[in-house]
Amino acid sequence: MKSFKYIVFVFSVLFLLSSKYAVSQSDNMDYKLGMVKVLSNDNYEAIKYFGLAIKKDKDLVLAYYQRGVCYTKVGETEKAIQDFSVVIKKTPNNYQAYTNRGQLYYRTSEYRKAKEDFDKSISLKDDNAYTYLYRSNVSIKLRSYNDALKDADKVLSYLPSHKGAHKNAAISATELKKYKIALSHYDYLLVQSPDNANYYALRGKVYLKSGNNAAACKDFKQSSALGSGEAKFDMENNCK
Incomplete structure (x- = not known):
């Protein structure tokens, strides 16, 4: 959740700095007060002022956008x-x-709607690594593993060390029975996070599926030692 809020904040700043959307907000004092509250992380007060700004100017796109960001931060998903x-209706190329x-549709498990929005976003701006990451997440939920792997690889072309993209690639490759690819991503993750029980357990499962029981049991043992109950179960059922 923390990373999601950070990315939403970044998009908020990008939106604010985009001159094509910078309309009459400079003349709207309630909008200005809302932004002051945003900067002080007082989201509920910001929501109040953005609402007042919208009452004065129903076409003030930035106020809807910033209020949506604030609603996201406080967990008011449907309102966000x-x-x-509204922003999309008024500025369809945003x-x-x-x-x-x-991202909000993903949060509410409306995965197909989420994918449609990510598809549209990428069609408008095809070099945003995080949108590819989000679409990869959705594709995994929809069991579209080829698409998920392709998007994870796209993220890694921009952000080679991104752990989430490596994990998505590993999960997708495993489901596609591309075990060498999956293992290479888990190997990377374990170099970066050598005490991560989950990564050992997941790599162990890949080894097991690929027929390398000795390596699988070694990973299950390590994961279990790091506190994974699931890995202990896997070890008890697959290792002698």
Whole structure:
């Protein structure tokens, strides 16, 4: 959740700095007060002022956008979706709004809607690594593993050390029975996080599926030693 809020904040800043959306907010004092509250992380007060700004100017896109960001931060998912939907209706080429709404649909398990929004965002801006990551997450939920692997690889072309992308690639490759690829990603993750019980357990499962029981049992043992109950179960059932 923390990383999601950070990315939404980044998109918020990008949106604010984009001159094509910088309309009459400079003349709207309630909007200005809302932004002051955003900067002090007082999201509920910011929501109040953005609402007042919208009452004065129903076409003030930035107020809807910033209120959507604030609703996201405080967990008001449906209200955030509504605000980003207004932004999209008024500025249909706004890739940030599609990405943010897609993330919210993902949060509510509306995976196909999320994918549609990520598809649209990428069609508008095809070099945003995080949107590819989010679409990879959705594709895993939809069991579209080829698509998930392709998007994870795209993320890694921009961000070679991104752990989430490596994990998505490993999960997808495992489901596609591309075990060498999956193992290479888990190997990388364990170099970066050598005490991660989950990575050992997941790599162990890949070894098991590929027929390398000795390596699988070694990973299950290590994962179990690091506190994984599931790995202990796997070890008891697959290792002698």
